[in-house]
Amino acid sequence: MSLWNNAACVAISADLFAAAAKATPDQRSVLAAKAVCGECRARTSCLAWAMAADESGVWGGLDQNERRRLRRKSAPPAGPRR
Numbered sequence: 899m900s901l902w903n904n905a906a907c908v909a910i911s912a913d914l915f916a917a918a919a920k921a922t923p924d925q926r927s928v929l930a931a932k933a934v935c936g937e938c939r940a941r942t943s944c945l946a947w948a949m950a951a952d953e954s955g956v957w958g959g960l961d962q963n964e965r966r967r968l969r970r971k972s973a974p975p976a977g978p979r980r
């Protein structure tokens with residue numbers, strides 16, 4: 899079974915997530931997409947996929963900037979400079 903089988907967004911208009919993926923998305927679209935993700939049973943798997951894929955838009959309940967911040971927080975500390 900694919901992780902996308904339980905995706906809440908498959909029942910939602912693709913326009914909503916496309917609007918949230920624009921270079922300068924309107925916050926209403928972003929919040930609406932995040933609300934869909936909040937009800938999604940595939941959210942954890944989706945977020946893990948999105949963290950690796952570096953896609954634009956809302957995936958796993960986070961927008962691209964939020965995922966970048968999470969990626970930086972999760973990165974191991976930089977080693978000494980040589």
Ligand code: SF4
Nearest residue numbers: 905907935938944958
């Ligand atoms: S978490 Fe959001 S983007 Fe990911 S599958 Fe679920 S509804 Fe779709």
